[in-house]
Amino acid sequence: MKYWLVKSEPFKWSWQMQKDMGDAGQEWDGVRNYQARNFMREMALGDRVFFYHSNEGLEVVGIAEVSATIHPDSTTDDERWECVDIRALVDMPVPVGLPDIKANPKLAEMVLVVNTRLSVQPVTSKEWMEVCKMGGLDGKTLKPA
DNA sequence: GCCAACGTTGGC
DNA sequence: GCCAACGTTGGC
Numbered sequence: 127m128k129y130w131l132v133k134s135e136p137f138k139w140s141w142q143m144q145k146d147m148g149d150a151g152q153e154w155d156g157v158r159n160y161q162a163r164n165f166m167r168e169m170a171l172g173d174r175v176f177f178y179h180s181n182e183g184l185e186v187v188g189i190a191e192v193s194a195t196i197h198p199d200s201t202t203d204d205e206r207w208e209c210v211d212i213r214a215l216v217d218m219p220v221p222v223g224l225p226d227i228k229a230n231p232k233l234a235e236m237v238l239v240v241n242t243r244l245s246v247q248p249v250t251s252k253e254w255m256e257v258c259k260m261g262g263l264d265g266k267t268l269k270p271a
Numbered sequence: 272g273c274c275a276a277c278g279t280t281g282g283c
Numbered sequence: 284g285c286c287a288a289c290g291t292t293g294g295c
Contacts, residue, residue, distance in 0.1 A: 133292095133293085135292095135293090158291095159278075159292095160278090161278090180292080180293060180294085181292085181293060181294080184293090184294075224294080241276090241277090242275095242276075242277095242292080242293060242294070243276065243277060243278085243291085243292050243293065244277095244292095245292080245293095
């Protein structure tokens with residue numbers, strides 16, 4: 127299983143809206159960046175995804191999983207743009223803020239820190255476990271730790 | 272609201 | 284194929 131992080135501006139698409147979609151999940155559409163799209167092409171069913179609020183909040187607020195692999199983005203006719211579906215799994219008991227992530231030496235190499243403008247990005251398993259721990263979750267079981 | 276970083280576009 | 288101009292993202 128691989129780990130990822132996706133960003134969304136909460137006033138456009140929030141974690142609450144994502145949760146409201148339930149198990150049906152939701153297309154992660156609107157990505158118009160090749161690097162981000164290429165990462166989505168690598169995603170497999172059941173891969174875990176941090177849901178991060180950008181611009182406002184600046185924190186990891188929950189965990190989702192990939193519920194459909196790569197397919198055309200329904201919001202455009204341009205066949206270059208594809209996306210996956212994700213569905214909400216659990217809230218972060220304690221949202222993990224960007225300042226906390228930056229302050230943690232173990233997370234100094236996170237793409238979130240190193241390449242601020244990439245909206246879909248890989249997360250290493252070590253980073254995954256660490257961020258979950260900071261948020262009060264066991265990174266494997268996703269149960270409160 | 273500003274601005275740095277970075278990706279894309281288009282002229283040559 | 285280079286690079287200047289421009290647009291967008293996202294932290295502050």
